[in-house]
Amino acid sequence: MTSRRPRVVLYNPRAVFYTMPLGLVALASALDRSRIDVVIIDGRLEPDPVAAVAAAARDAVCVGISVLTGAPIRDALAVSRAVKTAAPRCTVVWGGWHPSLFPRECLADRSIDVAVQGQGEITFREIVDRLLAGRTPAGCPGTTARIHGEIVAAAPRPLADLNTLPPHDYSLIPVGKYFEKKRTRQIDYVSSQGCRFRCAFCADPAVFGRAWTGLAPERVAAEAETLVGRYAMRELAFQDETFFTSAARVDAIAEAFLSRGLGITWTATLRADQACRLGEQSFARAVRSGLRRVMVGVESGSQDTLDRLSKDVTIEQVRRTAELCARHGIGAIFNFIVGFPGEPESSIQATLSLVKELRRASPAFETPVFSYRPYPGNKMADRAVAEGYVFPQELSEWADFDYVGSRGPWLSAPAWDRLEAFQFYARHAWKPGLWRWPLRLASQVRCTHDWYRWPVEKRLVELVRPAPQVS
Numbered sequence: 429m430t431s432r433r434p435r436v437v438l439y440n441p442r443a444v445f446y447t448m449p450l451g452l453v454a455l456a457s458a459l460d461r462s463r464i465d466v467v468i469i470d471g472r473l474e475p476d477p478v479a480a481v482a483a484a485a486r487d488a489v490c491v492g493i494s495v496l497t498g499a500p501i502r503d504a505l506a507v508s509r510a511v512k513t514a515a516p517r518c519t520v521v522w523g524g525w526h527p528s529l530f531p532r533e534c535l536a537d538r539s540i541d542v543a544v545q546g547q548g549e550i551t552f553r554e555i556v557d558r559l560l561a562g563r564t565p566a567g568c569p570g571t572t573a574r575i576h577g578e579i580v581a582a583a584p585r586p587l588a589d590l591n592t593l594p595p596h597d598y599s600l601i602p603v604g605k606y607f608e609k610k611r612t613r614q615i616d617y618v619s620s621q622g623c624r625f626r627c628a629f630c631a632d633p634a635v636f637g638r639a640w641t642g643l644a645p646e647r648v649a650a651e652a653e654t655l656v657g658r659y660a661m662r663e664l665a666f667q668d669e670t671f672f673t674s675a676a677r678v679d680a681i682a683e684a685f686l687s688r689g690l691g692i693t694w695t696a697t698l699r700a701d702q703a704c705r706l707g708e709q710s711f712a713r714a715v716r717s718g719l720r721r722v723m724v725g726v727e728s729g730s731q732d733t734l735d736r737l738s739k740d741v742t743i744e745q746v747r748r749t750a751e752l753c754a755r756h757g758i759g760a761i762f763n764f765i766v767g768f769p770g771e772p773e774s775s776i777q778a779t780l781s782l783v784k785e786l787r788r789a790s791p792a793f794e795t796p797v798f799s800y801r802p803y804p805g806n807k808m809a810d811r812a813v814a815e816g817y818v819f820p821q822e823l824s825e826w827a828d829f830d831y832v833g834s835r836g837p838w839l840s841a842p843a844w845d846r847l848e849a850f851q852f853y854a855r856h857a858w859k860p861g862l863w864r865w866p867l868r869l870a871s872q873v874r875c876t877h878d879w880y881r882w883p884v885e886k887r888l889v890e891l892v893r894p895a896p897q898v899s
């Protein structure tokens with residue numbers, strides 16, 4: 429049966445992991461669905477996403493696609509081109525991080541008509557309204573668009589207070605299918621947008637201009653309660669860039685979870701300085717309200733390197749955060765990066781030492797160490813370019829720009845091999861379990877003596893269990 433109402437199709441490209449497509453849910457929730465049909469298609473759940481979007485686009489007003497830098501671009505391009513073939517008059521809108529950073533470069537591909545920068549709800553609603561009224565989206569604040577072959581960049585749109593936007597309607601996505609893929613009744617949720625910090629390797633300051641907006645605690649708790657009632661949700665995964673930005677807000681959220689007796693667990697991102705500002709009592713309250721795991725971007729074990737990164741965090745704060753988590757029995761993923769341009773060997777060594785210290789502190793801590801490769805849209809990447817680093821120029825080249833689990837240009841091949849071996853031994857050296865003791869002992873000896881050559885134990889384990897380990 430074909431619907432008479434105008435249709436908007438939204439597409440989330442294939443990606444690793446099954447985090448819910450919150451950006452698209454936000455956009456769809458902000459449209460007037462009393463007069464528009466909205467379809468969200470997730471490439472991770474479709475056997476043939478290109479065909480599915482092309483078919484849905486035939487009688488659609490527009491197709492909106494969420495695009496991260498890297499591999500998702502390949503999928504987004506294939507879908508956009510298929511849409512233009514199936515429905516040449518359908519407007520293709522790209523939004524999300526890559527088009528926010530590179531609107532003009534995106535529009536160089538003729539299958540893309542509009543690139544949206546930053547927060548998308550109001551901008552996308554205006555684009556759809558304009559299209560329905562037979563007007564061009566070009567000139568709509570927050571967009572860069574092609575009109576009669578010319579590219580028009582409109583004024584930026586200021587970040588709207590999230591509290592003025594409608595709640596996210598999860599009935600727009602098949603929540604049960606995500607539960608199945610994740611193998612847990614965990615719902616992804618975002619309670620804030622933007623970030624006030626200035627880390628020199630991150631695109632957030634460029635995309636959101638160091639602005640931040642967060643939902644009121646009562647609204648977060650009320651929405652969480654609805655999700656528990658509707659989907660029997662057991663865990664809420666906050667996908668905020670910096671969930672703990674306001675200690676008072678975190679306190680009030682924890683209090684509201686407790687007073688509503690939600691009985692769920694929750695996870696969120698945490699900066700070490702924020703953990704220290706939060707303090708013992710508030711942390712304890714958060715834990716009582718269900719906090720079970722935090723993700724902390726430590727980046728480096730060297731204070732000099734942290735200062736170069738403008739991280740505005742001290743190693744002492746990282747230690748205090750770890751101590752707080754361990755004392756409260758909270759799991760933590762401490763993320764590290766090595767191989768920054770010009771990073772001295774002593775800084776890498778300091779990172780490995782801190783990783784060992786954290787591993788020793790709690791078996792519930794994970795410590796992935798990544799090799800730095802510049803993501804665009806920040807001071808560090810600009811500096812690298814000034815010194816001769818060349819970023820991809822065309823969209824198709826950006827599609828090959830995938831860093832996950834690979835070596836960056838500032839880390840030598842032997843240093844990378846050593847890092848891989850180190851990660852294996854650090855993972856096993858303090859892992860509990862009776863039957864693991866031979867590997868644990870060997871790993872402890874290696875970590876104590878910083879000796880990672882000829883990693884025979886690693887080869888043996890990989891022979892028995894070839895799947896890559898993440899932490």
Ligand code: B12
Binds near residue numbers: 446455547668
């Ligand atoms: C969940 C998530 C993922 C999921 C993706 C889920 C999905 N949808 O497919 C997974 C785990 C797969 C992932 C992977 C990676 N991610 Co990620 N991820 C996030 C995270 C934590 C939350 C995203 C989210 O849901 N936000 C909430 C929603 C509401 O916001 P939003 O998506 O930005 O959408 C808003 C606007 O961007 C815009 N918008 C978005 N899409 C569209 C589409 C249209 C048509 C329009 C008009 C507007 C629009 O409007 C929305 C509402 O305001 C963000 C950080 C963050 N908090 O945003 C990082 C983030 C997006 N990820 C990032 C990175 C670097 C990565 C990885 C490279 C990390 C890594 N090393 O493994 C990989 C690479 C992905 C790949 N190449 O395949 C960077 C982005 C860098 C970039 N230039 O793209 C971010 C910003 C983190 C950071 N600060 O560095 N990620």
Ligand code: SF4
Binds near residue numbers: 631633669
């Ligand atoms: S790395 Fe995190 S804290 Fe730093 S600017 Fe980016 S989002 Fe903010």
